[in-house]
Amino acid sequence: MNPSEQPALAxxxxxxATTPSRQTSAYGVVDGLAEPEPYLRIEDINKSFGxxxxxxxIFLNVYPGEFVCLLGPSGCGxxxxxxxxxxxxxxxxxxxxxxxxxxxxxxPAQRDFGIVFQSYALFPNLTATQNVAYGLQNAKRPRAEIDxxxxxxxxxxxxxxxxxxxxxxxxxxxxxxxxxxxxxxxSPGLLLLDEPLSALDAQxxxxxxxxxxxxxxRLGITTVMVTHDQAEALAMAxxxxxxxxxxxxxxxxxxxxxxxxxxxxxxxxxxVMNFLQGVVVAPDQVxxxxxxxxxxxNQAAVNQPVRIAIRPEDIRVLSVAEAQTxxxxxxxxxxxxxxxxxxGYLVTCAPDGNAKDQITxxxxxxxxxxxxxxxxSTLRLYLPPDQxxxxxxx
Amino acid sequence: xxxxxxxxxxxxxxxxxRQQVVTREDWLMRILLGLGTLWLLVGVxxxxxxxxxxxxFDPNGNWIGLANYVKYLTTxxxxxxxxxxxxxxxxxxMIAVGxxxxxxxxxxxxxxxxxxxxxxxxxxxxYIPPLAHAIGLIYLFGNKxxxxxxFLGVFPKWDIGLYGPVGIIIGxxxxxxxxxxxxxxxxxxxxxxxxxxxxxxLGSTPLKTFFTVTLPSVKYGLISALFVxxxxxxxxxxxxxxxxxxxxxxxxxxxxxxxxxxxxxxxATVSVFLLVPTVIAFVVDRIIQRRQTxxxxxxxxxxxxxxxxxxxxLMFGFCALVAGFTIAVLLVIIFASLVKVWPYDLxxxxxxxxxxxxxxxxxxxxxxxxxMSFYTAIVGTVAVFMGAYLVEKGRGMKWLRSANYFLSxxxxxxxxxxxxxxxVFFFNNKIWWxxxxxxxxxxxxxxxxxxxxxxxxxxxxxxxxxCFLTANTALKQIDPEFEAVSASMRVPFYKTFWRxxxxxxxxxxxxxxxxxxxxxxITISAIVFLYPPSLPLAAVAIVNMDxxxxxxxxxxxxxxxxxxxxxxxxLYWLFTRGxxxxxxxxxxx
Ligand SMILES: Nc1ncnc2c1ncn2[C@@H]1O[C@H](COP(=O)(O)OP(=O)(O)OP(=O)(O)O)[C@@H](O)[C@H]1O
Ligand SMILES: [Mg+2]
Numbered sequence: 001m002n003p004s005e006q007p008a009l010a011x012x013x014x015x016x017a018t019t020p021s022r023q024t025s026a027y028g029v030v031d032g033l034a035e036p037e038p039y040l041r042i043e044d045i046n047k048s049f050g051x052x053x054x055x056x057x058i059f060l061n062v063y064p065g066e067f068v069c070l071l072g073p074s075g076c077g078x079x080x081x082x083x084x085x086x087x088x089x090x091x092x093x094x095x096x097x098x099x100x101x102x103x104x105x106x107x108p109a110q111r112d113f114g115i116v117f118q119s120y121a122l123f124p125n126l127t128a129t130q131n132v133a134y135g136l137q138n139a140k141r142p143r144a145e146i147d148x149x150x151x152x153x154x155x156x157x158x159x160x161x162x163x164x165x166x167x168x169x170x171x172x173x174x175x176x177x178x179x180x181x182x183x184x185x186x187s188p189g190l191l192l193l194d195e196p197l198s199a200l201d202a203q204x205x206x207x208x209x210x211x212x213x214x215x216x217x218r219l220g221i222t223t224v225m226v227t228h229d230q231a232e233a234l235a236m237a238x239x240x241x242x243x244x245x246x247x248x249x250x251x252x253x254x255x256x257x258x259x260x261x262x263x264x265x266x267x268x269x270x271x272v273m274n275f276l277q278g279v280v281v282a283p284d285q286v287x288x289x290x291x292x293x294x295x296x297x298n299q300a301a302v303n304q305p306v307r308i309a310i311r312p313e314d315i316r317v318l319s320v321a322e323a324q325t326x327x328x329x330x331x332x333x334x335x336x337x338x339x340x341x342x343x344g345y346l347v348t349c350a351p352d353g354n355a356k357d358q359i360t361x362x363x364x365x366x367x368x369x370x371x372x373x374x375x376x377s378t379l380r381l382y383l384p385p386d387q388x389x390x391x392x393x394x
Numbered sequence: 395x396x397x398x399x400x401x402x403x404x405x406x407x408x409x410x411x412r413q414q415v416v417t418r419e420d421w422l423m424r425i426l427l428g429l430g431t432l433w434l435l436v437g438v439x440x441x442x443x444x445x446x447x448x449x450x451f452d453p454n455g456n457w458i459g460l461a462n463y464v465k466y467l468t469t470x471x472x473x474x475x476x477x478x479x480x481x482x483x484x485x486x487x488m489i490a491v492g493x494x495x496x497x498x499x500x501x502x503x504x505x506x507x508x509x510x511x512x513x514x515x516x517x518x519x520x521y522i523p524p525l526a527h528a529i530g531l532i533y534l535f536g537n538k539x540x541x542x543x544x545f546l547g548v549f550p551k552w553d554i555g556l557y558g559p560v561g562i563i564i565g566x567x568x569x570x571x572x573x574x575x576x577x578x579x580x581x582x583x584x585x586x587x588x589x590x591x592x593x594x595x596l597g598s599t600p601l602k603t604f605f606t607v608t609l610p611s612v613k614y615g616l617i618s619a620l621f622v623x624x625x626x627x628x629x630x631x632x633x634x635x636x637x638x639x640x641x642x643x644x645x646x647x648x649x650x651x652x653x654x655x656x657x658x659x660x661x662a663t664v665s666v667f668l669l670v671p672t673v674i675a676f677v678v679d680r681i682i683q684r685r686q687t688x689x690x691x692x693x694x695x696x697x698x699x700x701x702x703x704x705x706x707x708l709m710f711g712f713c714a715l716v717a718g719f720t721i722a723v724l725l726v727i728i729f730a731s732l733v734k735v736w737p738y739d740l741x742x743x744x745x746x747x748x749x750x751x752x753x754x755x756x757x758x759x760x761x762x763x764x765x766m767s768f769y770t771a772i773v774g775t776v777a778v779f780m781g782a783y784l785v786e787k788g789r790g791m792k793w794l795r796s797a798n799y800f801l802s803x804x805x806x807x808x809x810x811x812x813x814x815x816x817x818v819f820f821f822n823n824k825i826w827w828x829x830x831x832x833x834x835x836x837x838x839x840x841x842x843x844x845x846x847x848x849x850x851x852x853x854x855x856x857x858x859x860x861c862f863l864t865a866n867t868a869l870k871q872i873d874p875e876f877e878a879v880s881a882s883m884r885v886p887f888y889k890t891f892w893r894x895x896x897x898x899x900x901x902x903x904x905x906x907x908x909x910x911x912x913x914x915x916i917t918i919s920a921i922v923f924l925y926p927p928s929l930p931l932a933a934v935a936i937v938n939m940d941x942x943x944x945x946x947x948x949x950x951x952x953x954x955x956x957x958x959x960x961x962x963x964x965l966y967w968l969f970t971r972g973x974x975x976x977x978x979x980x981x982x983x
Contacts, residue, residue, distance in 0.1 A: 088878050090413050107414050108881035115882045121875035125897045135883025186883060 039064040045094035056247045065220045069233035072243035078226040114183030118195040122167040128178045129163035153181040173204040193225040276357045294385040305393040312362045314387040318380040329383045434801035437855040441820035448662040462663040475642040483628030486566035494574035500709035502582040505701040515717040521959035523916035524569040526952035528636035530723035533730045557639030565633035570623040581615025587697040614686045621679040629809035631919040644668045676807035731950035746950040754938040755930025763932035767914035774854040774910040782865035806859035810919030844926040853914040861906040868902035912959045
C-alpha cells in the first residue's frame with residue numbers, strides 16, 4: 001500500500017497534528033497552543049477475563065469530530081475496548097470519560113452512543129423504517145417528528161424510498177446503511193462501529209468506506225471504528241490506534257504511523273516492511289553482513305544488535321551508470337522470484353553476503369521491463385539513508 | 395511476550411463486584427430471575443424432600459430409619475419388580491432405538507418412496523397415550539383379540555401371551571419409538587456430505603463408511619435416544635397397568651402401595667428405587683453430551699441421498715411394517731370403540747361413547763382434560779419462554795442464571811409417578827415439620843391441593859425440560875446484539891422482548907404450547923395421585939374403565955383423546971402455515 005494513494009487529510013483545528021507521544025501528553029499544552037478538550041477519554045483501562053488479560057493500561061483521547069480507528073490483528077482486544085466504551089462490557093479497572101462526564105459506571109442505556117455491529121443486528125421482523133424509528137418511538141417523540149427524522153436519516157444514508165423493505169429483502173450494503181441510520185437516529189454524541197464493513201464484498205466495501213467517512217465528516221460526529229483491515233483504517237481514519245495483544249502499540253495519523261512506525265510490529269502490520277539484521281557500528285552506521293549502511297535515524301547505541309527496516313517502495317533500483325555515482329547504501333542482490341501484481345511486480349531478492357534476510361521491492365511493469373529482470377538477475381538496490389529505520393533487535 | 399498476571403484480585407465468582415450502576419431495569423430482571431428460580435425450586439426440588447423423607451418413616455409416622463429399605467430388599471416379591479423394570483427398560487430401549495435408527499436412516503439417507511407419509515406415520519404414536527397403545531394391544535393380542543382368535547376364526551389362532559413382559563415390551567416400544575425417532579432424525583440430518591464424498595474417494599466400502607462415518611457422527615444422538623427410551627420404559631405406568639398381568643414392575647408397585655394399600659411410606663421407598671436409576675441415567679447422559687463438540691460446521695453441505703433400488707425397497711418394506719403396525723394399533727382402538735359387543739356383535743355404533751353407564755367420569759373427565767391441557771399449554775409456555783429468555787439473554791447474575799438452567803433441566807430426571815407422589819406429600823400437608831426439630835411452619839401452598847392449579851403446575855413441571863430446551867435453542871439463534879442495540883437506543887429490554895424476541899420465536903413458542911397440550915392430554919403417571927374426585931380426567935378414566943372391565947368404553951375414551959391431540963396438531967399446522975405466509979416477508983426469503 002502506497003501512502004501517496006491515500007487522500008491527504010486536511011488537518012483542521014479539530015484534529016490537531018498528532019505525535020506518537022500524544023496520548024501521554026494529552027492534558028498538556030503542545031507548541032504553546034491550548035488543546036481542545038477531548039470528547040472521549042480512556043484512562044488506564046484494564047480488562048481481564050478470568051486469568052486472561054484482554055486489555056492492558058489503555059490510555060486514549062478522542063477529540064470532538066474525530067474519526068479514530070482501532071486497528072489490530074484478531075484477538076488483540078479491539079472489540080473488547082469498544083464494548084467497554086459502550087458499557088456493554090465492564091472494565092476491570094480504569095475510567096471512561098465522555099463529554100466531560102465520568103461514564104465508567106453507567107450502563108449502556110445511560111450513555112450517549114450509537115452502535116453498528118458487524119452482524120448489523122437489524123430486527124428482521126421490522127421494516128427499515130421501523131428499525132430506524134425504534135429508538136425514537138421509545139423516546140415518545142411525536143409521530144410527525146419521527147416520520148420526518150426517519151425520512152431524513154434514510155436520505156442521509158442514501159436509502160430514500162426503501163423504508164418499507166424488510167432486512168431480508170435488502171442487500172448487505174443496504175442493511176449496513178439501515179444499521180447506520182438507526183445508530184444515528186437519536187443524534188448520539190459518539191458513533192461506535194465494530195467492523196461494519198467486514199461482511200461485505202470487496203467492491204461494496206470500498207464504496208461504503210468512502211461514504212461512511214464523508215458522512216462522518218459532514219455530521220461531525222465523533223467516531224470510533226474497529227477494523228482489522230489496515231487499508232480501511234488508512235483510508236478512513238483521522239488517527240489510527242494500532243493494538244497488539246491487549247496494549248496500544250502506536251497512536252497517530254495514518255501517514256505518521258505508516259512512515260514512522262514505532263516498532264517492528266506496527267511496521268509489519270501496516271504495509272509491507274523489509275527487515276535486515278545488523279549491528280550498530282557507529283552512531284549513524286549499521287553493519288548488515290559485510291555491508292555498512294548509513295542510518296541517520298539511528299537511536300541505538302554502538303554495538304547493539306538491531307533490525308533495520310525499509311519499505312519496498314522506498315528502495316530504488318539503480319542502473320549500472322547510476323551505481324557508479326552512489327558510493328553508499330547500495331546493495332547488490334539476486335532476484336529470487338517475481339510476483340505479478342497487475343500494476344507491476346513484487347520482486348523478492350536475496351542480498352549478497354546475507355543469506356538470512358530477503359528484500360522485497362515494488363517495480364512497475366515498465367521499470368522491470370527496462371531492466372530485463374528475471375529470476376537470477378542481479379540488481380543494485382539503493383537504500384536512501386533517510387528512509388532507513390532502525391529498531392532494536394528482539 | 396511474557397504472560398502478565400492481572401494485578402487486581404481474581405473476582406469472586408459467586409458475587410462478582412459490579413462496577414456499573416444497577417438500574418431499575420436490572421432490578422426488574424433480577425427480581426424476575428429470582429422469582430423464576432424460586433418457583434422452579436418449589437416445583438421441582440422442595441417436593442422431593444418430604445417424599446424421600448417419608449421413606450424413613452412407618453405408616454404411622456414413626457422414624458424407622460432404613461427399615462423400609464431393608465424390608466423392600468428382603469421381600470422377594472418386591473425386589474423382583476426392580477429387576478423386572480430393569481428388564482423391561484433395557485429390552486424396550488434396545489428394540490425401540492434399533493427400529494428408530496433404521497426408520498430414521500431410511501427417511502434421511504435413502505431414496506425410499508413415500509418418505510413424507512412415513513415421517514408423519516412414524517410420529518403418529520406421539521399423540522396416543524401409552525395406555526391406549528395397551529388397549530389396542532388387548533384388542534389385537536388379548537384373550538379375545540383379533541390375532542389371538544385368528545381374525546375371529548378366519549386364520550389359525552396365535553396367542554403371543556400378551557399379559558406380562560411381552561405385552562409390556564410391545565407397548566413400551568410403541569411409546570418409545572417416536573421419541574427415539576425424533577432424536578435419530580435430527581442426528582442423521584446433521585451431517586456433512588463432504589465426509590461421505592471423501593470416504594468414497596478414498597475407496598471405502600459402503601459398510602465401512604457406515605461404521606467409520608455414519609455411526610460416529612450420530613453417536614451422541616444414539617446415546618441420548620438410548621437414555622431417553624430406557625427412562626421412559628423403566629418408569630412408565632400406563633402400559634404395565636393394562637397389560638402387565640401378574641408381572642410386577644416398580645411403577646405398578648408404587649400405585650398398588652399408595653392407592654391399593656394406602657401405604658405411603660412403602661410407596662415412597664419404591665419411588666426412591668425408581669428415582670435413583672433415572673437420576674443416574676440423566677447425569678451420565680449430561681456428562682456424555684457435554685463432550686459433544688460441533689461436528690457439523692456452518693459450511694456443511696447437506697447430504698443428498700443417492701438412489702439405490704434394492705436398499706430403497708428393502709427400507710420401504712421395513713418402514714411399511716413398522717408404520718403399518720402403529721396404524722393397526724390405532725385403527726383397532728377406533729374400530730373396537732365403535733363395535734357393539736366385541737367380538738360377538740360387530741355392528742358399528744356409538745353406544746360405547748355413551749359413558750353414562752360406566753365409571754370414570756365420562757365426558758366430564760374429557761372436558762376437564764381439555765381444560766387442564768389448555769391451561770397447561772398457556773401457563774407452561776409463558777413460564778418456559780420467560781424463564782429461557784432470562785437465562786439466555788439476561789445480563790449479569792451469572793450464577794443465578796446457571797442455577798435456573800440446572801433446575802430447568804432437572805425435571806427430565808423425575809419420573810411422573812415420583813413427581814406426582816412428591817406433590818402429594820409436599821402440598822397436602824397444612825403444616826410442615828422441620829426435620830429433627832419440634833418446629834412446624836404453615837404450608838403456604840396447601841391451598842392449591844386438590845384443585846386444577848396443582849394439576850396444571852405438575853404438568854408444567856413434568857414436561858418443562860423439553861420445552862425449555864426448545865425455547866433455549868430458538869433464543870440462541872437470535873442475534874445476541876439485539877439487546878445491546880436496544881440498550882444503546884435506551885429501549886428497555888422488555889420492550890425489545892415483546893416487539894422482537896417474541897415475534898421471532900413464535901414458531902418455537904407455538905411448538906411448546908402444542909407439546910404441553912398434547913402431553914397434558916395423554917399423561918397419566920404424574921396426575922394419577924393428584925386429581926381430586928371432583929375433577930375426573932380422561933386419561934385416568936381410561937385406567938379406571940379398564941380396571942372395571944369396561945374395555946370398550948376405555949377404547950372409546952382413548953379414541954377421543956387421540957383425536958383431540960391429532961386435531962390440535964392439525965390446527966397448529968394450519969395456523970403456522972397461515973402465519974408463515976403472512977410474515978413470509980421477514981421469516982424466509
Ligand atoms: N467474554 C469473554 N470471555 C473470555 N475471553 C474473552 C471474552 N471476550 C473476548 N475474550 C478474549 O479477549 C481477547 C480479545 O477479544 P476481542 O473480541 O476484543 O478481539 P478483537 O480484537 O475484536 O478480535 P477480532 O478481530 O477477531 O474481532 C480474545 O483473545 C478473546 O478470546
Ligand atoms: Mg472483534
